[in-house]
Amino acid sequence: MAAEIDIESFAEVARQLRQQVDEALARYTEYDADCPPRLAEAIRHSLLAPGKRLRPMLVLMSCQACGCDARTALPAACAVEMVHTYSLIHDDLPVMDDDDMRRGRPSCHAKFGEATAILAGDALLAQAFETIATGIEPAAAAARCCAELAMAAGAGNLVGGQQDDLAAEHEGGGIEQLERIHRRKTGAMINVSLRLGGIVGGASERELAALDTFGSNLGLAFQIVDDLLDLAGDATKLGKRTGKDLSHGKLTFPAVLGSEESRLRAQQLIDEAKTALAVFGSRASALEALADYVIDRDH
Numbered sequence: 001m002a003a004e005i006d007i008e009s010f011a012e013v014a015r016q017l018r019q020q021v022d023e024a025l026a027r028y029t030e031y032d033a034d035c036p037p038r039l040a041e042a043i044r045h046s047l048l049a050p051g052k053r054l055r056p057m058l059v060l061m062s063c064q065a066c067g068c069d070a071r072t073a074l075p076a077a078c079a080v081e082m083v084h085t086y087s088l089i090h091d092d093l094p095v096m097d098d099d100d101m102r103r104g105r106p107s108c109h110a111k112f113g114e115a116t117a118i119l120a121g122d123a124l125l126a127q128a129f130e131t132i133a134t135g136i137e138p139a140a141a142a143a144r145c146c147a148e149l150a151m152a153a154g155a156g157n158l159v160g161g162q163q164d165d166l167a168a169e170h171e172g173g174g175i176e177q178l179e180r181i182h183r184r185k186t187g188a189m190i191n192v193s194l195r196l197g198g199i200v201g202g203a204s205e206r207e208l209a210a211l212d213t214f215g216s217n218l219g220l221a222f223q224i225v226d227d228l229l230d231l232a233g234d235a236t237k238l239g240k241r242t243g244k245d246l247s248h249g250k251l252t253f254p255a256v257l258g259s260e261e262s263r264l265r266a267q268q269l270i271d272e273a274k275t276a277l278a279v280f281g282s283r284a285s286a287l288e289a290l291a292d293y294v295i296d297r298d299h
């Protein structure tokens, strides 16, 4: 297991990495005159809003765990946040989850209208690949990152998981269907974040496999906590409305397992995730602390 890092040091590391991500995202969204001002405003409204930046943090910390300077992976970190934000913008649309609040602000369509929100999401998805292709070196690493991110965001993962999640509202399902949905809808983007950091950091196949094990356990635990927060969390801290899963009859972990069993399952997954980090020794201490944050989080 990785060496312990105390909570204050972790908070400081996370604060610094987060600042690097926020500054880079602001730079990436200084568009020229060809981007209509309303579209630029909508993109910045959603992308620069105060999200947790979990996925970019995973990119940077897994790059560090491989012994490489986190800044080398900054374009990849920003790219996963662009794809994630596009998915949130589209998920909030009336035709999908119909949410008017996100990240403590009106959701993109609530402020700019549906057409602009769809286009803002489309633009972010495209920009993610441009950001990797032009910012990651060598070219072979950039190509691999683009391919892996495209796979995670595509029909067999993020988009396919979303499709099945929407269908499950009417069709229901058990724990296996639930885990299958979330492995693709939430897990794939968490896994690929870790893998991109690993690829940029020159990870061996053994290290990439360890990041995969860490990521799949962390991703599922993250989703269970997300379900628990929707049920009993504080809407102000979360920056979005709560109780929606229950009112929409959604297939969730607390609905299938009960809250107590769900929390125990999440803790088990976090323990398994942390065990997988042994191969990195003390270089993975930030990732280990991040795993603890995922289960203790209140937003």
Ligand code: GRG
Residues within 6 Å of the ligand: 050, 051, 052, 053, 054, 084, 086, 087, 088, 090, 091, 103, 158, 159, 162, 185, 186, 223, 226, 299
């Ligand atoms: C529209 C293709 C498409 C996919 C949408 C992201 C998503 C899939 C749905 C959002 C609804 C949801 C509750 C998903 C599960 C967990 C999740 C991805 C939560 C949002 O991510 P956070 O908590 O958000 O990391 P912040 O705002 O902190 O980045």
